[in-house]
Every structure is written in C-alpha cells, then in structure tokens.
Amino acid sequence: MSVATEKDTATATSADSALSVRNLWKIFGPRADRIIGTPDAQLSRAELKAKTGCVAGVKDVSFEVAPGEVFVVMGLSGSGKSTLVRCLTRLIEPTAGSVLIDGIDVTTASDAQLRDLRRNRVSMVFQHFGLLPHRQVIDNIAYGLEIRGMKKKERRAKAEEVVSLVGLDGFSHSYPDQLSGGMQQRVGLARALAGDPSILLFDEPFSALDPLIRRDMQNEVIRLHRDLRKTMVFITHDLQEALKLGDRILIMRDGEIVQVGAPDEVVGAPVDDYVRDFVSEVPRSHVLTLKWVMREPRPDDSMDGPVMSCDTIVRQAAKAALASEHPVRVVDGERLIGIVDDDAILRVVVAEEQADQ
Ligand SMILES: Nc1ncnc2c1ncn2[C@@H]1O[C@H](COP(=O)(O)OP(=O)(O)OP(=O)(O)O)[C@@H](O)[C@H]1O
Numbered sequence: 001m002s003v004a005t006e007k008d009t010a011t012a013t014s015a016d017s018a019l020s021v022r023n024l025w026k027i028f029g030p031r032a033d034r035i036i037g038t039p040d041a042q043l044s045r046a047e048l049k050a051k052t053g054c055v056a057g058v059k060d061v062s063f064e065v066a067p068g069e070v071f072v073v074m075g076l077s078g079s080g081k082s083t084l085v086r087c088l089t090r091l092i093e094p095t096a097g098s099v100l101i102d103g104i105d106v107t108t109a110s111d112a113q114l115r116d117l118r119r120n121r122v123s124m125v126f127q128h129f130g131l132l133p134h135r136q137v138i139d140n141i142a143y144g145l146e147i148r149g150m151k152k153k154e155r156r157a158k159a160e161e162v163v164s165l166v167g168l169d170g171f172s173h174s175y176p177d178q179l180s181g182g183m184q185q186r187v188g189l190a191r192a193l194a195g196d197p198s199i200l201l202f203d204e205p206f207s208a209l210d211p212l213i214r215r216d217m218q219n220e221v222i223r224l225h226r227d228l229r230k231t232m233v234f235i236t237h238d239l240q241e242a243l244k245l246g247d248r249i250l251i252m253r254d255g256e257i258v259q260v261g262a263p264d265e266v267v268g269a270p271v272d273d274y275v276r277d278f279v280s281e282v283p284r285s286h287v288l289t290l291k292w293v294m295r296e297p298r299p300d301d302s303m304d305g306p307v308m309s310c311d312t313i314v315r316q317a318a319k320a321a322l323a324s325e326h327p328v329r330v331v332d333g334e335r336l337i338g339i340v341d342d343d344a345i346l347r348v349v350v351a352e353e354q355a356d357q
Pocket residue numbers: 028029055056057075076077078079080081082083084237
C-alpha cells in the first residue's frame with residue numbers, strides 16, 4: 001500500500017514530513033528529567049529502575065513519517081508503543097525531545113495550539129472504542145465536530161458521509177450496544193475520520209476483535225488508506241498486522257528502536273537476533289520482493305524472459321516466472337537491475353513449505 005516509496009521516506013526531513021520525532025524520551029518516576037544527559041541514561045531499563053526507581057518508557061527515539069505513509073510501531077508488551085504514541089499529542093508529557101506535526105512543534109505548543117492539533121489535525125483510534133452509549137452512531141461520529149462548534153445539520157451531514165466510507169450504511173440511528181465489536185470499531189474509525197485529520201493514530205485498535213473481524217478491519221484500513229491517502233501511525237504487537245499494513249515498521253524493545261524498515265527489509269535483513277526471532281515464522285515469499293532474490297545480470301543471460309518490477313512480491317512472481325523457459329528480468333523503472341532464476345524462487349518457496357511441515 002506504499003505511497004511513500006523507500007526513496008521518499010529515506011530523504012524525508014522534518015520540513016516535508018507529516019510527523020517528525022527527534023530524540024524523544026519519556027522517563028516515568030521521580031526527577032526523571034535529571035537523568036537525560038547523564039551516564040544513567042545509558043543504563044538498561046532494568047538497571048535504571050534498580051538504581052533510580054525510574055522507568056524509561058521511551059528512550060531517545062527519532063523517526064520521520066512521510067505524508068501519506070502508513071508507519072507501524074511494533075513491539076512486545078512493555079516495549080513502549082503506547083507511551084510513544086501518547087507522547088505524540090502530549091496525552092503523556094514527554095521528558096525530552098521534539099515532535100513536529102505538520103511543521104508544528106508539539107512539545108512547545110501553547111494550550112491553544114495543542115487543542116487545535118488534537119481537534120483538527122490528529123485523530124486517535126483506540127482498542128476501547130469509548131463510544132457514548134446514549135448517542136446514536138451518527139452523533140457519536142459527529143461528536144468531535146460538535147466540540148469544534150459545528151452546527152447540528154452540518155455535522156450530521158459530514159458524519160453521514162463517513163458512515164458510508166466505513167461501511168456503516170443503515171446503522172446511523174443505532175445505539176452502540178446494538179452493534180458488534182467490529183461494527184463499534186467502525187464507528188470509532190468513522191469518528192476519527194469525520195474531522196478530516198491530517199494524521200490518524202491507531203493504538204492497537206483491533207487487538208480485542210475476533211481474528212476474522214480483525215482481518216476485515218485490517219482490510220478496511222488498507223481500503224481507506226488507498227482512498228484517502230491519510231498519514232497513519234499504527235501501533236500493534238502483531239507482526240502479521242504490521243507486515244500487512246505498514247509501508248515501514250519500527251520495531252521497539254525496552255523503549256528503544258531496534259530496527260526501522262519496509263516489511264521486506266525487516267524480514268529480509270533483520271538487524272539482530274531479536275528481530276530475526278520475531279520474523280522467523282513469517283512466510284518469506286509473501287513479503288520478500290524480487291530485489292531480495294535477484295542476481296547480477298550476465299552477458300549470456302537470455303533477454304526473452306518476463307520483465308517484472310523489483311518491488312514484485314516473490315509469491316506473486318512465482319507462477320509466471322516458473323512458467324517461462326527464460327529467467328525473469330528485474331527492472332527498477334526502465335532499468336534492468338537483476339535476473340531471477342527459477343531456483344532462486346524455488347529456494348524461498350520450498351524452504352517455506354518445508355518449514356510448514
Ligand atoms: N505511568 C507509568 N508509570 C510508570 N511506568 C510506566 C507508566 N506507563 C508505562 N510505564 C512503563 O513503561 C514501559 C512501556 O509501557 P507501554 O505501555 O508504553 O508499553 P507497550 O509497548 O504499549 O505495552 P502494551 O502493549 O502492553 O500496552 C513499561 O515498562 C511500563 O511498565
């Protein structure tokens with residue numbers, strides 16, 4: 001679902017980023033602000049806790065999110081995901097660092113700027129939908145618009161537009177408790193979209209849903225992103241969800257960044273055993289692109305094989321590649337950058353099938 005290509009995101013700077021996080025810290029506990037800049041800041045989370053009683057929830061985290069990108073933050077329980085996402089709009093006050101949204105420095109924003117940011121620019125979708133039980137779906141969706149002071153007729157019309165967008169047609173006048181969990185989360189999604197924010201923050205929104213409904217909702221997010229091109233920051237502890245939704249994935253451990261990369265980079269080149277362990281069960285042919293299995297072209301290579309983009313997923317390429325007598329020519333735009341032989345495809349697919357047995 002990439003809009004922001006790797007190249008775009010790699011060159012994104014604070015000026016053209018939708019979100020820019022620089023050296024962000026959140027330390028919980030007494031005199032937390034005195035720790036940063038001292039040797040104690042380098043201690044592991046456990047050591048810091050033992051020595052000072054403080055917990056480093058987020059530790060010197062920096063990243064940029066490009067406009068229209070889906071950026072996933074992933075990590076096990078306690079790794080600091082929720083703290084990080086809450087620091088972005090100062091629902092939790094960061095201890096140090098800066099957060100820029102649409103070029104506005106959230107960490108130094110005035111109360112009025114912060115209010116504007118939370119009402120108009122950033123919306124959150126939580127696991128617990130937080131719907132108002134005595135309000136109909138339509139008025140739950142319009143709630144943020146009401147806070148903004150929009151007139152009833154106008155806000156209901158706006159909310160009605162989003163009702164269709166998230167597949168809630170016919171449910172506008174239902175009450176939350178008449179809806180299933182998945183439908184309630186659609187209301188949460190619609191409420192977040194109604195204000196037309198520039199960034200959507202998702203904090204484990206689908207964790208409590210049944211697997212099938214969860215898959216539906218993930219597809220819904222993919223569809224909405226395709227249609228609306230909103231910048232999204234999505235928190236999850238589920239690697240499959242991260243790989244499915246993310247243009248890039250940030251993997252956290254003990255408050256720190258372990259790796260940031262596109263799904264194929266995380267699976268194809270894990271930076272350490274922690275990430276390797278995480279991705280060990282992932283079916284590689286579903287994630288790796290031809291870039292990861294191609295070799296250098298040689299002068300004697302046949303030029304009669306199929307041409308495929310280097311971003312083609314191996315599994316999608318497999319059928320046509322294996323059906324051709326000639327190797328696949330891998331291109332980046334117009335440029336030939338590699339060759340993929342049948343055995344390179346088979347190595348990935350067969351290894352995966354053996355792992356399944
Ligand atoms: N208010 C707080 N006071 C002290 N420590 C806290 C507080 N909030 C979070 N922490 C600690 O900060 C660390 C990061 O917690 P956080 O909730 O951000 O992790 P998480 O990755 O979101 O986990 P989960 O998936 O379980 O929500 C944990 O060690 C947690 O115990």
